[in-house]
Amino acid sequence: MSQHPNEKAYFGKFGGQFVPETAMFALIELEKAYEEAKKDITFQEELTYLLKNYVGRETPLYYAKNLSEYYHHDIYLKREDLNHTGAHKINNALGQVLLAKRMGKKKVIAETGAGQHGVATATAAALLGLECEVYMGSVDIERQKLNVFRMELLGAKVIAVEEGLKTLKEATTAAIQSWVGEIETVFYVIGSAVGPHPYPKMVKDFQSVIGKEAKQQIEALGKYADHVIACVGGGSNAIGIFSAFLDDSTTKLYGVEAGGYGIDTDMHAATLSLGREGIIHGMKTYVLQNQYGQISPVHSISAGLDYPGVGPEHAYLFETKKATYAPITDKEAMDALLLITRKEGIIPAIESAHALAYLEKLCPTLSKDRPETIIVNVSGRGDKDMHTVFSILKGEKYE
Structure with a gap:
């Protein structure tokens, strides 16, 4: 049988919310907003419409x-x-950016490695009228130049990360740090089924x-x-x-x-x-x-x-x-x-x-x-x- 997260947000012993106390209220706010959106026919109809007629x-x-x-x-x-x-990334990016707009956020941030999640987030932000910043390791920026240009063309700001190996892990760390710094006004669009609850469950649902x-x-x-x-x-x-x-x-x-x-x-x-x-x-x-x-x-x-x-x-x-x-x-x-x-x-x-x-x-x-x-x-x-x-x-x- 598949297992859904229990009340402590775990799959078996994996998962949880290992974040600073300053981030907990945002996760609680996000989970509440997402659970409400799942039951909101208008939200679901708009997402279904976009997946069919916009994503294809x-x-x-x-x-x-x-x-x-x-x-x-x-x-x-x-x-x-x-x-x-x-890529598949647009399924989740559209869902999360639509949720961000529903929550009244004006800006979204994202991390990206291959650039596809960054492009998808920038695309959804352009469509729905939100400001967008994307964190990307400088090594990945070099090997994914086309996607960097696509993000910038869509109106997103691509922020190069120079720490560590300058790839996805470092981009994710930088995005989390930025999110914690602006947590009351910014929505963090995580691109994979990772991070603190409710992100793994939410990304799974959208994908x-x-x-x-x-x-x-x-x-x-x-x-x-x-x-x-x-x-x-x-x-x-x-x-x-x-x-x-x-x-x-x-x-x-x-x-x-x-x-x-x-x-x-x-x-x-x-x-x-x-x-x-x-x-x-x-x-x-x-x-x-x-x-x-x-x-x-x-x-x-x-x-x-x-x-x-x-x-x-x-x-x-x-x-x-x-x-x-x-x-x-x-x-x-x-x-x-x-x-x-x-x-x-x-x-x-x-x-x-x-x-x-x-x-x-x-x-x-x-x-x-x-x-x-x-x-x-x-x-x-x-x-x-x-x-x-x-x-x-x-x-x-x-x-």
């Missing part, structure tokens, strides 16, 4: 014929890459549209999903598609982490593979950390997966063995990106390529007696990654 939902569940022939199993791709702004659609679509074909695969950094696209299948004993769930240069090196972001319990960004979860409890440096070719923590519900699903989590290296992800591009004419985001790469590990283990049905969540499109892909194919060094 529902997204197709595409039968990848060429990939299916290649792997000898039935491969279906949930095409979140076809959403407005290019659950992916799983609801996918399940209805596969069942409309007279089939059920044997396997569902999604990449996991913080874990929003994964928990979104997993949510509809958590109570299905016949469906196996796979979360794919960033293996970087390999989990036998220090250059990876495989939190559930090698992490241990800890506190990060207001939640108790699995964290990559050293023997003294200090957060470890992480690496991934994908700017959206190099995060040293993971959403608390994923930690719970991992411990209860409801889902399987495995690492995929940078090279394996790039090989998968090239394969789907040349087999199906679809260029996925490098994050999504990690999920697609897991087909190489899963399919050889499956029975050859009948084709099994596999859904892979293509969480975003690869436009944003062309600079990185170009550099790698030309043999240049990347960071």
